[in-house]
Amino acid sequence: MSKYRDDQIKQFAEIFKALSNPNRLRMFLHLVTCCVPGTVGSFDAEAGVSACVGDLGRDLDIVPSTVSHHIKELHRAGLIRMERRGQKIECWVDPVILRGLARFFEEPLTT
Template sequence: MSKQELKILGQDTDEGCCQGLASAPLDENQAADLAKIFKALGDPVRLRLMSMIASRGEGEVCVCDLTPAFDLSQPTISHHLKLLRQAGLIDCERRGTWVYYWVLPGVLERLAAFLTTAEPAAVTA
């Protein structure tokens, strides 16, 4: 993930948290970098994989548990997982024959915070 992508998601060490989508317009580079992240989540298979990994109570899941849920070949599943890794959403570790995946800490919270807008002030009559 580029420094710009990290900055957008509030992972840059110079800033504590990212600004929300409604707080200021994105510049061209920010929009391009953030689009890569949303593009990775824009595929139904990758979205399901992300959900399966994120919802795992143990915090990580073996690829051997992910593959049977799809009517796709193992190389295709590995390709989708690679794209999620390249987008900076998940990470993995090889243990013997198997690879274990987990969601990077705080990624989902930062994406949610980016998309959240402040509630409008109540209008009084």
């Protein structure tokens, strides 16, 4: 039997659903490789290591309303944080959840 509670399993399933669309996964990877505070580059509330919605849609060949929809899904799953800064809305990856996902797949290999 699993070490995870039922609600935790549902939460992980939500996370994986958010990452199950190739375009959404690309956005997530874009953020992961540039915008994880405290790891790749330091996060400064002023400077902000992050990307706005427009940045994430570039090179993806989908219209802004679809980008917005995908970002909302990533946010709902708890994968990213968002904050308005002027006209733009900045996004970055929540490092806590990233660590939790790493452990999810690591642990069965080490225990």
